[in-house]
Amino acid sequence: MEGAILAIGNELVQGKVRNTTSFWAAQRLFLSGYKIKEIITIPDDLQLIKEHLSLLVKRYPFVIISGGLGPTTDDVTNQALAETLNLPLETNQEVLTQIRAREKDLGLRPNPLRERMAALPKGAQPLTHTKAMAGYLIRYAKCLLFCLPGVPKEFLYLLEEKVIPLLRKHLPPSQAISSLTLKIFGLREADINLELQDLEEENLNIGYYPQLPEIHLTITALGKSEEEAHQRLQEALGKIKALFGEYIFGQNGDTLESVVGKLLSERGETLAVAESCTGGLIASRITRIPGSSSYFDRGVVTYSNQAKIDLLGVSKQCLETHGAVSKATALAMAEGIRRISKTTYSLSVTGIAGPTGGSPRKPVGTVWIGFSCPQGTVAQCFLFPGDRQLVQDFAATTALDWLRRYLTYDTLLPSYKFLRNC
Template sequence: MKAEILCVGTELLLGDIVNTNAAFIARELARLGIDVYNQSVVGDNPQRLKESLELALERNDMVIMTGGLGPTYDDLTKETVAELFGRKMVLHQPSMERIERFFQHYRRVMTDNNRKQAYMPEGATVFPNDNGTAPGLAVEQDGKIAILLPGPPREMTPMFLDAVVPYLEQFSGSTLYSTNVHLFGIGESQVETILKEMMVSSQNPTIAPYAKEGEVRLRVTASAKSGEEAKAMVEPAVEKIKEILGEYIYGIDVGDLQTALVKALQSKNKKVAFAESCTGGYLAKRLTEVPGSSSVFDCGVCSYANEIKERILHVSHQTLADFGAVSEQTAKEMARGVRELSGADIGVSTTGIAGPGGGSEEKPVGLVYVGIATEDSCEAYELRLSRGYQDEREYIRYLAGSHAFHLCLKTLERL
């Protein structure tokens, strides 16, 4: 089955928002084994919307559209699909009641044009919206399918997972099962070189690498008649990857480094504290993104100034004078200092040059030290994070955090 993703919205054409919907839907369709060869964006213009929709249905079996389901006069996706498929617009009473309840619940005033959102092309399958007023829908005709979803990601994403995935599974004869192996400290090309033979020879399950911000994720996906059967096909492949790349694997189906770290801390009943210089709160921010992180994290100090490093973290004046703030010695004393200040089991520190200014021949932009202090050890690790590109501040800060989390995970293994 072949699908096109067609996103509707003038705000996309003007670049006012980034099209995260297309990426989300593409990823989900790949998981379902539905091929996507084209993605398109068109504005809230009836003529061009119609042309794009016709083209999408001409070259594909299915079009998945987002946007243009709102209450205003320029929201025309439903009407355009109804016209193309020769269907009348009819009231969908459950949607009307749901919209009325939504307005009551949030004590907002319901206007006449909100009622328009309860009208559907006759015979459509309706997907309820738990996070907004616009229901989604699917219309089938002559072997072609149009699926229409609301534009805001917070409405579209849960609707897709809860209602569209089950709807789409009927078109796929088989069930998919995927496991993600998360790696850190190895590049995508290196992973490909090492696993090349296995990746090429294994067709079911497939093994696909995805690189993102210093990490590599290997997705192992099997297709079978049942979920259990597919799972049983995935497991031996994952075991083999563990044998080959075990030292780089930080988790299986674990999401990201910060989530892996929170889980590892929870399972060992340990707490972590951060002393951040160059990352300026980024470690704390990323860790506290994880719901439930409060059980493993009490305290972070962002010590941007040397005086704060001395006074709050008790880094010695002599260390700062002799080696500078960006040094192995300072990193160690910061980690030790925040561990003692907070009473945590592990103290983690960062100090470095994030740029764009502040670099020198001796201490260039991208030089970062991570300190890790435990009850009986204190280590510092030197990182060189610049790739020689312009404007790397965000990248260096992010990657310093990833390394700090990874080093913390490694330290936890032996506690």
């Protein structure tokens, strides 16, 4: 089953914004059994949109259009659709009511530009009635046209929740497909690939999507029936899990912080963190998760030495003898935050994120991570690659993954590729 994507926006052809939504859509659709044959990216240009649209609606059973639905005067997608399909633009009362309600909620003055967003080609069916976002389906001859906002978050929500289910209903794919994404931390893409290359065959495809420091693998199985596709997927998953077991931290929508949060909730246990070079990143990731207040008690970002002394009771002597980036300081930070917060566990991080501050003995990327639990307190030294931001991301991810490995496998000192002998 083949289709096309028409991505509209001056910013996309001027290289100001990456066309990530088309990339995600092509990927998600491919994994759902739909092949995208053309991705056309053009500016907010009425004539050009009409030319491409009139070709695409003849050629494909479905077309996904993104962008140009906003309130500003450069947004012309609705007009282009109406003129191409020879349909009048009509004010959609439901959409207008939503826009006015939202203006009222937010205490905004009515804005005629915003109301333009309710003028849709006749027959357009809004894709969502519950969320304040543009997006509609319109049928033309044998073609389903999905018009989505260019805003990535809204585009992805509608793609996943509305477009793919509607495609499955109206244009069921010829082969059954079963697919799952595994999330891995601690292995390299090329090493995973080397181990898995014999697993791929005509009906089993593996996609590699590095999201550093994580690697995401999408495994897609085809079959004559749902059962066959499902069975083929499960067999492959069994082999992959046997190979990479503890490196796999989750699947599909999981994040490391959601997995850790779920484990802590289930066990009724609590966590506190003491961060230096990660600067609050671990606490911030943990508290992105709804309900984290039930297991996350507190965090401290002890950037200065004085803060480590004041807030964590690290001794001045320890900092002077061993330095802020040392095993002794990492242990004292983990013990200090756990002692004052009385949580089940604590994590501590102290290191050199760069770009300055490195030395031959402690180069940029050197990070000590400490972990304290009822069994005791331990610390390990790591050397992470990349720039400041990547070192911070690696350190935060490793700390969270360490806790996950302890909660899942009881491993007090898990092994990682980035461990450094200090």
